[in-house]
Amino acid sequence: MGHSEPPSDVPAAVPLPARKLKTLAARLQGAGILVLAASFGAAWWQPKEFFHSWLFSFFFFFSLCSGALFWVMLHYVTNAGWGVVVRRQAENVASLFPWVALLFLPILWDAFWGHHLYAWTSPSLARDPALLAKSAYLNLPFFALRALFFFAFWSLAAHFFWNGSRLQDSDRDPWRTVRMQKLSYALIVVYGACMTFAAIDWLMGLDFRWGSTLWGGFVFVAAAGASLALWILIILWLRQRRYLPQVNEEHLHLMGKLLFAFTALWGYFAFSQYMLIWYANIPEETYFFIRRNFGSWNWFAIGLVLGRFFVPFLLLLPQATKRNPRTLALVAGWVLGMQAVELYWLILPGVFEKAVAIGLLEVAVWSGMGCLMAGAFLRRLLSCELYPLHDPRLRESVEVIS
Numbered sequence: 001m002g003h004s005e006p007p008s009d010v011p012a013a014v015p016l017p018a019r020k021l022k023t024l025a026a027r028l029q030g031a032g033i034l035v036l037a038a039s040f041g042a043a044w045w046q047p048k049e050f051f052h053s054w055l056f057s058f059f060f061f062f063s064l065c066s067g068a069l070f071w072v073m074l075h076y077v078t079n080a081g082w083g084v085v086v087r088r089q090a091e092n093v094a095s096l097f098p099w100v101a102l103l104f105l106p107i108l109w110d111a112f113w114g115h116h117l118y119a120w121t122s123p124s125l126a127r128d129p130a131l132l133a134k135s136a137y138l139n140l141p142f143f144a145l146r147a148l149f150f151f152a153f154w155s156l157a158a159h160f161f162w163n164g165s166r167l168q169d170s171d172r173d174p175w176r177t178v179r180m181q182k183l184s185y186a187l188i189v190v191y192g193a194c195m196t197f198a199a200i201d202w203l204m205g206l207d208f209r210w211g212s213t214l215w216g217g218f219v220f221v222a223a224a225g226a227s228l229a230l231w232i233l234i235i236l237w238l239r240q241r242r243y244l245p246q247v248n249e250e251h252l253h254l255m256g257k258l259l260f261a262f263t264a265l266w267g268y269f270a271f272s273q274y275m276l277i278w279y280a281n282i283p284e285e286t287y288f289f290i291r292r293n294f295g296s297w298n299w300f301a302i303g304l305v306l307g308r309f310f311v312p313f314l315l316l317l318p319q320a321t322k323r324n325p326r327t328l329a330l331v332a333g334w335v336l337g338m339q340a341v342e343l344y345w346l347i348l349p350g351v352f353e354k355a356v357a358i359g360l361l362e363v364a365v366w367s368g369m370g371c372l373m374a375g376a377f378l379r380r381l382l383s384c385e386l387y388p389l390h391d392p393r394l395r396e397s398v399e400v401i402s
Contacts (some may be wrong), residue, residue: 014242018382025378031370041366049351049361051106051116056199056347057366058103058339059202061373063219065100066195068093068229069154070220072161073191076184080402081393082254085246088387089234091165092380094158099376101151103369107202108147112140114363117350120208130209138208146201150194157187166389172390195220198232206350210288218269225262226339229332232259236329244386249323250400256322259332263316266307276386292349296356308338340366
């Protein structure tokens with residue numbers, strides 16, 4: 001970490017235990033690599049389940065990083081001064097995109113050679129009429145080029161905001177904030193397009209015959225809500241240990257209101273998508289939900305609706321919940337868990353068609369990726385200050401009143 005000092009009227013942060021966190025990061029990443037390497041053995045015995053489990057875990061952590069990048073850009077686009085003291089942790093999460101890109105490689109390998117995830121990649125379906133009608137978009141070279149562009153854009157954009165904010169800690173140049181704000185207007189538009197097509201490629205592409213015009217927004221809202229929940233948990237963890245005394249009840253209240261808003265927005269997108277498909281009653285669309293309303297998947301879907309929308313919506317309604325660190329942490333942790341439940345409901349019916357099943361392989365892959373990403377985040381946490389020390393809106397953030 002740097003040695004710059006905050007303005008005299010801003011409470012100083014308590015230094016992080018660097019040696020302890022470095023050791024923890026190394027152990028986490030070592031454990032993650034070992035678990036993921038061991039799980040690759042299942043690719044020989046249960047390739048279909050392995051690659052679906054890998055996609056599920058990959059998209060969970062991808063959604064956290066992509067959502068974090070959205071929150072960083074949104075703060076610049078809206079010139080939101082209140083979030084300056086908490087923004088750095090969203091920047092840290094977003095900067096982990098190179099790790100996410102690395103985790104995408106097995107998915108890319110399967111698309112070219114395995115064909116266990118995406119049926120449209122199989123040579124046996126090359127003459128399928130439905131696939132031929134979409135072949136200009138659904139072809140492997142274009143699929144790979146899109147993924148390369150997505151990760152290049154996300155990685156460079158995330159590094160631009162993280163590095164610019166970090167450099168401002170030492171050179172105190174207020175124009176860095178202005179430059180990042182100006183560029184964020186264009187970047188957030190490109191981000192929206194990338195997020196939409198990534199959702200189509202990696203999730204909707206699991207069944208090339210099915211389609212939804214609301215899919216991009218539905219997946220984006222879920223990712224933004226989940227990453228906000230993670231962001232809240234990180235801030236509360238640092239605040240509880242007195243590493244971020246600048247964060248007060250007003251910051252928690254504002255972040256809680258955003259979590260409430262995106263919970264409601266998720267409900268709107270989920271209901272709209274279901275209602276439109278149910279009302280149109282087109283067989284090519286309805287079987288997506290029929291497949292997930294069969295047997296124990298039906299109860300799983302009902303639990304998803306209750307848990308992803310009604311529970312956090314009702315809990316976040318009172319102002320007291322959003323201002324109380326314990327209850328806010330409880331709701332944020334719940335939302336983060338429901339993001340995993342939702343992705344499981346979207347992806348794993350391709351393997352477990354008759355009933356919900358959670359095997360050791362799914363747990364192992366998710367845990368391995370979690371350890372790997374957690375270690376990477378701790379390293380990033382130690383590489384910069386905990387908040388932007390010399391952002392021109394720092395005082396506004398510290399003195400915020402919601």
